[in-house]
Amino acid sequence: MFSALGSAAYSLYGRDRERAKANLSLAFPDSDALIVESLAKGSFAALARNAYDALSLVHLSRSKILDLCGVDGEEYFEAACARGSGVIALTGHIGCWELMAAYFSNKGYKVSVIARNLHDVRLNDMLVRMRKRHNLVSIPRGTSAVSAYKVLRRGEVLGMLIDQDIDVDGVFVPFFGVPAYTPRGAAVFALRSNAAVVPMADHMQPGGKHRITVLPELEFPSDGLTEQERIDELTARCSEAVEKLIRIYPQQWVWFHDRWKKRPEGGSDVAGFETRYDGRAGLC
Numbered sequence: 132m133f134s135a136l137g138s139a140a141y142s143l144y145g146r147d148r149e150r151a152k153a154n155l156s157l158a159f160p161d162s163d164a165l166i167v168e169s170l171a172k173g174s175f176a177a178l179a180r181n182a183y184d185a186l187s188l189v190h191l192s193r194s195k196i197l198d199l200c201g202v203d204g205e206e207y208f209e210a211a212c213a214r215g216s217g218v219i220a221l222t223g224h225i226g227c228w229e230l231m232a233a234y235f236s237n238k239g240y241k242v243s244v245i246a247r248n249l250h251d252v253r254l255n256d257m258l259v260r261m262r263k264r265h266n267l268v269s270i271p272r273g274t275s276a277v278s279a280y281k282v283l284r285r286g287e288v289l290g291m292l293i294d295q296d297i298d299v300d301g302v303f304v305p306f307f308g309v310p311a312y313t314p315r316g317a318a319v320f321a322l323r324s325n326a327a328v329v330p331m332a333d334h335m336q337p338g339g340k341h342r343i344t345v346l347p348e349l350e351f352p353s354d355g356l357t358e359q360e361r362i363d364e365l366t367a368r369c370s371e372a373v374e375k376l377i378r379i380y381p382q383q384w385v386w387f388h389d390r391w392k393k394r395p396e397g398g399s400d401v402a403g404f405e406t407r408y409d410g411r412a413g414l415c
Contacts, residue, residue: 147387148171148172148175148387150386150387150389151171151174151175151386151387152167152168152171154386154387154388154390154391155167155170155171155381155386157307157309157391158307158308158309158381159307159381169382170381170382170386171386173382174381174382174383174384174385174386174387175387176382177226177335177380177382177383178385180335181226181227181230181335181383184227184230184335184341185227185229185230186257186261188229188230188233188261188264188265189257189260189261189264191233193237193265196230196233196234196237196265197234197237197238199230199234199339199340199341200230200231200234200333200340200341200342200343201340201341201342201343202234202342202343202344202345203342203343203344203345204331204344204345204346204347205343205345207329207345207346207347207348208220208235208329208331208345210348211327211329211348212240212286212288214327215286216283216286216324216325216326216327217282217283217284217285217286217287217288217289217324217325217326217327218283218287218288218289218326218327218328218329219283219288219289219290219291219317219320219321219326219327219328219329220232220235220242220288220289220290220291220329220331221291221293221317221328221329221330221331221349221369221372221373222290222291222292222330222331222332222333222373222376223292223293223294223295223332223373223376223377223384224292224294224295224384224385224388225294225332225333225334225373225376225377225383225384226332226333226334226335226341226380226383227333227335227341228290228292228332228333229258229261229262230333230341231331231332231333231341231343232244232262232265232267232290233262233265233267234333234343235288236265236266236267237265237266240287240288241266241285241287241288242266242267242268242287242288242289242290243267243268243269243270243278243279243282243287243288243289243290244262244267244268244269244270244289244290244291245270245271245272245279245289245290245291245292245316246258246269246270246271246272247271247272247273248271248272268282270282270289272299273299276320279320280320280323280324283320283324283326284324289320289326291316291317291320293313293314293316293317293366293369293370293373294306294313294370294373294377294384294390295388295390296311296312296388296389296390296391296392296393297314299314299315299316300314300315300316300319301313301314301315301366302315302362302363302366302367303393303395304363304366304367304370305367305370305371306370306373306374306390306391307374309391310391310394310395311370311390311391312392312393313366313369313370314366315362315363315366317365317366317369318361318362318363318365318366318369319362321351321365322351322358322361322362322365327348328348328349328365328369329345329346329347329348329349330345330346330349330369330372330373330375330376331343331344331345331346331376332344332373332376332377332379334379334380334383335380335383344376344379346372346375346376349365349368349369349372350368351365352364352365352368
């Protein structure tokens, strides 16, 4: 199976490597071409390995999953869960995010994940069954928000990925110093339910083990701002946290994704972006 995934990743690399290299050059403007090329190749290889580990969840036991993963900063997650107001486990398409969700579920946390339905119905059904096997609840993206709010009101964990440019309500906030259209959903859920936002990501390690990094809970913006300003400010903080997690092992993020597809009014194509700034929430 791994060789087949490797071949698929190589094919993807041949098709999308220029986008990956352009995005890497945008994010790391001081890196020379050899480093950019190496990171691009590494991102496709990591994708194949992490996809293999995700598919392996179909048969991996609880004990094997717990043995496969180590965690740094789990105390932040435990403290947020203990308050009972619900936790948004904030992450991106970093490492093996399916394994991370399964790990916390097998540790005894009640976890639901907001996930996009895949175009391949068979693969989508397999992923849903795999999540059910590890007591994970799938909430299809784009369905009613009621299910997500219920998860948080029960004091449970809601997994959300916010690192892609998709057609949902969003705002331009800095991502690697460049304005990126980012979903507001996590910030909206958090501020309207008072759920904690805890950033985390999984990274594959040498030898096949995985390391989960949990960052401190994000602070909410000042009550003195309007609701929209608070949502946009918190979205910016969420984006900053995801960027920090990507920087741990940059090659384990999906650099071929068209992250800067949408542009602020008057912006240029990705390759020509010159507006680099450390602006505050929602200001572009």
